[in-house]
Amino acid sequence: MDARAMNRAACFRTPASLMRKLEEHLFQEDGDEHGAVIGASVIDTGPGLRLLARRLFVAEDGIDYVPGERGYRMLTPEFVLRCVRACAREGLAYLAVHNHPGTDWVAFSGDDMASHRRGYRALLDILDGPPAGALVFARDAVAGDIWLSPQEQVELDHAVVTGRTPRVLHPAPRRPRAADARYDRQARLFGDRGQQILGAQKIGIVGAGGVGSLVNEYLARLGIGHLVAVDHDPIEESNASRVVGARASDWTPRWLPAKIARRLGWKPTPKVRIAERVAKEANPDIRFDAIEADIVDPHAAGRLVDCDAIFLAADTMRARHIVNSICHRYLIPVWQAGTKVHLNNSTGDIADVFSVVRRLVPGESCLWCSGLIDRTRLAEEAASPQQRAAQTYIDEVPNPSVITLNAVAAAHAVDDYLFTTVGLTSPSARPEWFRHHPLIGYFAQLKTASEPGCPQCQNHLAAGPLEPLPVRERSQ
Known part of the structure; x- marks a missing residue:
């Protein structure tokens, strides 16, 4: 990715209640791809960024989430504008969300990354401060591409679901080093x-x-x-x-x-x-x-x-x-x-x-x-x-x-x-x-x-x- 800030990473945290609603929408019985937007409050910790999921905007299939012009599916411009304006009013980051098949490994496609480069610079102007980015989920994995500015982007290191039995999701399985x-x-x-x-x-x-x-x-x-x-x-x-x-x-x-x-x-x-x-x-x-x-x-x-x-x-x-x-x-x-x-x-x-x-x-x-x-x-x-x-x-x-x-x-x-x-x-x-x-x-x-x-x-x-x-x- 262009001008990636190699020394920084982002963490995404979400309440279990919001995650349940998101998973119900993304992983439906049809096994297809579905979309949404999350508005997240932002903490800059210095070494990294924390994104706290505050709002969930579900994209209705066939109305807000439709066949893509360059990729498989896309959020409609009207839905994106409605969501980004709502995020801007509350001072929230804008995170576009969709799902891919699989369980413990996930990544953006080439079409996904191209769409980020085309669209997120304009969204940053509307947000006027908070980041814009995207998350892609598999059943037990998540990857993220977060744009802090047109010149600085960071990857998502992991996501935490803060429920009674908390979950930690990564883009791919990680092999731990041997304990001391x-x-x-x-x-x-x-x-x-x-x-x-x-x-x-x-x-x-x-x-x-x-x-x-x-x-x-x-x-x-x-x-x-x-x-x-x-x-x-x-x-x-x-x-x-x-x-x-x-x-x-x-x-x-x-x-x-x-x-x-x-x-x-x-x-x-x-x-x-x-x-x-x-x-x-x-x-x-x-x-x-x-x-x-x-x-x-x-x-x-x-x-x-x-x-x-x-x-x-x-x-x-x-x-x-x-x-x-x-x-x-x-x-x-x-x-x-x-x-x-x-x-x-x-x-x-x-x-x-x-x-x-x-x-x-x-x-x-x-x-x-x-x-x-x-x-x-x-x-x-x-x-x-x-x-x-x-x-x-x-x-x-x-x-x-x-x-x-x-x-x-x-x-x-x-x-x-x-x-x-x-x-x-x-x-x-x-x-x-x-x-x-x-x-x-x-x-x-x-x-x-x-x-x-x-x-x-x-x-x-x-x-x-x-x-x-x-x-x-x-x-x-």
């Missing part, structure tokens, strides 16, 4: 292909405390290629019993009394720096981004939007709200993991103890729809320190926390991520959330929820940067 010897035992379960998938993953961890520190170590030892940890808190002595890798020297120098250390301005180690140290000791090859900030910071949230998965291990309502939004707007699966100890307010006795794991699937399970984001607490957390003081908030008593309870949640969350990511989860696996109550030895499966018309998981699905995240305003 240090991962020999787990590669016997995941296979060389599974280990290669893990090595290519970029995973976000929000909260590097009790649960997050365990998730961090598990992922680093499993061979994840890139971790991004977000936490604004420094370590405290009370964290020592549950933050993996914490040392006494992290909260006070051994040779200096704590009172004098504070007077001299010595600061304890940020939790994300401890997480970075632990990860690199476990895996010297790992790439690690330690983000010393609250997730409500626009910069911190922005570092997660090109992740392959996110673990939410911070339990503020604002953290839940922001990460839930990232999940649905950027089509990134999320695993929320945590523990709770409930006390009887009148007696002080332990009422309940549980570890919980909730997997958020883009467009299919939502913290808002499940009633797990409290609007009152969300408003309280959004108040400034001065506003909180003026409203005379009572200081909260720290919740009990035990490393073994955290480990149950962290291990189940990482296990679920592993098995879904490397393709070992059965399509019949139940999608319910998990909760363990050790006081009564009970494992609960909880129903997930996604309501029609939800502004988070439905109206903003795959909106990407076209809809701002609910983060703190930069002036605050």
Whole structure:
């Protein structure tokens, strides 16, 4: 291809709901070729491009998709113009779609490529910014030709269908390289292909405390290629019993009394720096981004939007709200993991103890729809320190926390991520959330929820940067 940007590639991500509709249209019983257009929001990650499928325009056979003038079939000019104008209004990329026969290998024909050269320069002018391109699907494969400008085009590297049992499609089967010897035992379960998938993953961890520190170590030892940890808190002595890798020297120098250390301005180690140290000791090859900030910071949230998965291990309502939004707007699966100890307010006795794991699937399970984001607490957390003081908030008593309870949640969350990511989860696996109550030895499966018309998981699905995240305003 002319002037191809050899160092860049594109990734296409689509919700399972849109993919089901597309496959029903493309792969009909007649075995023939069919067409459509996808409008996709765009994230430029620097090294590559992410296209998030937001709109599907189905081309009606014989009306919008007709015998071609130079190739087998084509989209009519009227349908193309209607779709590209709709994409331009919403700031979406235009992707023409059709299917070829076959299963795990697909490519554009010569006629396809010639039509791209003839038409996409004009479409780029109408779109005025977003790319134009094409996707061609076989049953389990996809190829893409994406035009960023008349001078720069990129190929599609792969597509991800972000459902309960996610799928990854490539233009052709890929032969994995042999796994590193240090991962020999787990590669016997995941296979060389599974280990290669893990090595290519970029995973976000929000909260590097009790649960997050365990998730961090598990992922680093499993061979994840890139971790991004977000936490604004420094370590405290009370964290020592549950933050993996914490040392006494992290909260006070051994040779200096704590009172004098504070007077001299010595600061304890940020939790994300401890997480970075632990990860690199476990895996010297790992790439690690330690983000010393609250997730409500626009910069911190922005570092997660090109992740392959996110673990939410911070339990503020604002953290839940922001990460839930990232999940649905950027089509990134999320695993929320945590523990709770409930006390009887009148007696002080332990009422309940549980570890919980909730997997958020883009467009299919939502913290808002499940009633797990409290609007009152969300408003309280959004108040400034001065506003909180003026409203005379009572200081909260720290919740009990035990490393073994955290480990149950962290291990189940990482296990679920592993098995879904490397393709070992059965399509019949139940999608319910998990909760363990050790006081009564009970494992609960909880129903997930996604309501029609939800502004988070439905109206903003795959909106990407076209809809701002609910983060703190930069002036605050």
